[in-house]
Amino acid sequence: MTSNQSAGTTIDWSEGFRVVAGHMELGLTEASPETQGFWDGVERDQLMIKRCVRCGRHLHPRRMGCPDCWQGDLRWVEATGGGTVYSFSTVHRAPAAVWQASAPYCVGIVWLDEGVALFTRLVPDGGGEPSIGDRVVVSFRALESGQKLPVFLVREGRS
Numbered sequence: 001m002t003s004n005q006s007a008g009t010t011i012d013w014s015e016g017f018r019v020v021a022g023h024m025e026l027g028l029t030e031a032s033p034e035t036q037g038f039w040d041g042v043e044r045d046q047l048m049i050k051r052c053v054r055c056g057r058h059l060h061p062r063r064m065g066c067p068d069c070w071q072g073d074l075r076w077v078e079a080t081g082g083g084t085v086y087s088f089s090t091v092h093r094a095p096a097a098v099w100q101a102s103a104p105y106c107v108g109i110v111w112l113d114e115g116v117a118l119f120t121r122l123v124p125d126g127g128g129e130p131s132i133g134d135r136v137v138v139s140f141r142a143l144e145s146g147q148k149l150p151v152f153l154v155r156e157g158r159s
């Protein structure tokens with residue numbers, strides 16, 4: 001169930017839904033019209049991002065227009081699934097009880113090889129913490145909440 005179907009309320013998604021920190025867009029946890037292609041990809045174990053038809057720039061799944069050429073004609077493409085650790089944080093006190101049994105765990109921003117930043121769960125090889133610049137590869141898992149999401153497996157060592 002998405003929030004626009006809950007409690008009899010209707011959310012107007014026409015302007016999109018953005019969570020930003022600086023110039024980064026964070027977090028994808030539920031479907032909205034502009035992210036439906038991403039969630040359809042998750043069902044198929046495919047990491048889908050957007051690509052500007054005009055200039056070819058790859059874009060975050062939530063983008064509704066290209067910030068370079070101001071074009072709105074975007075298409076879904078499958079990402080390679082590779083990237084590097086841009087930043088991360090180890091969560092010791094989970095924000096909800098369902099996550100606490102997994103603490104400590106790592107979340108952070110992955111810089112995809114296509115040049116798109118995604119906020120995600122990081123799964124270091126053998127536990128512990130990743131390092132900035134470590135190579136990562138996407139995997140699809142049902143997380144503690146039961147929701148299937150892309151996570152990134154960390155391979156130690158810079159690219």
Ligand SMILES: [Zn+2]
Nearest residue numbers: 052055066069
């Ligand atoms: Zn463009």
